[in-house]
Amino acid sequence: MHSETLQLAGASPGLTHGLRVLRYGQPGRGPKAMIQAALHADEVPAMLVAQGLRERLDALDAAGQLLGEVVLVPCANPLGLAQQLMGQHQGRFDLHDGVNFNRQVPDISAAVAAAVQGRLSDDAAANVALVRDELRRAAGALSARHPAEDLKLQLLRLAIDADIVLDLHCDAEATLHLYGLTPQAGLCAELGSLLGAEAILLATESGDSPFDEACSRPWFVVQQAHPGHPVPLACFSTTVELRGQADTAHALAAQDAEALVEFLRRRGVIAGPLRPLPTARCEPTPLAGSEPIVAPRCGVLVFHREPGARVQAGDLIADLVDVDSGVVEPLRAQSAGMLYARSATRWATPGQRVAKVAGSTLARTGKLLSP
């Protein structure tokens, strides 16, 4: 294992942050996986799973079991981790400008699709190598104006030529769920089976360029732009939501790290016999069918259903208690599906998404992810 600390651009003189990167295996030999934890900074279950991965990768490396390369970033957002405001952690948005740390990751899809124009052949492997060269070139040519942009860019450069990108997050209170690219439903389902995912949410574009799509969509865009040439989707990228903030436990982290190692084994990154795939706990559903349960006004939130509950259309999810009038307003699901996440606070603000149901009957358009 080789470790390094990348320096992030500082916002003012004397201020800088370091991004710790652990590298296993040999670059260029075998498939490459990039795994990062807690891009939203305060996602502690993800950081604990990364430590579990580190222990396992150290042991596998010592035993000569690394067939490919693994780049592990155990704490992907040192900027956000340092954002303590009056005793509260603010890890999701950059306090500099309010931008979500997992949005507006540079989208180099169009640049790469244009760069390979007239240079693709009938040889799929040669096309993959060409696209990968152009991805590295395009990511290398970008520049950042402030620390959060520099963070996104440095992480993108670590991931852009990988075969597998696992972006480990968690939700507020949630069951384990994944986000992925629609044409990669099969790999999402395989990873979901290993992790015991209760929901898998798919889109070809969710809006605002989250990190997983910044890595996987360029292949999809190149494929769509050049239908006459074989271009496989050579990067499988997914966001893994490791339950809720409070689901931080050694047993869960060990179980998740084992599942991720098994997925890397199945992809040829790690040697060893494969275990049978556990029975899937869910089928992938469109992200457009994920229903946000919205509080129309402020009030006290009293939940009636837990994360992991299967709900029917019309089911009562929560009561919203108006503290001026005493009126109790029921918040109901419109669609049937899995209640996969809910708010961790019990005071709702107007317009807040207080819970999410993975269904298949809605067809939302526009920006599909939470702010």
Ligand SMILES: [Zn+2]
């Ligand atoms: Zn997150």
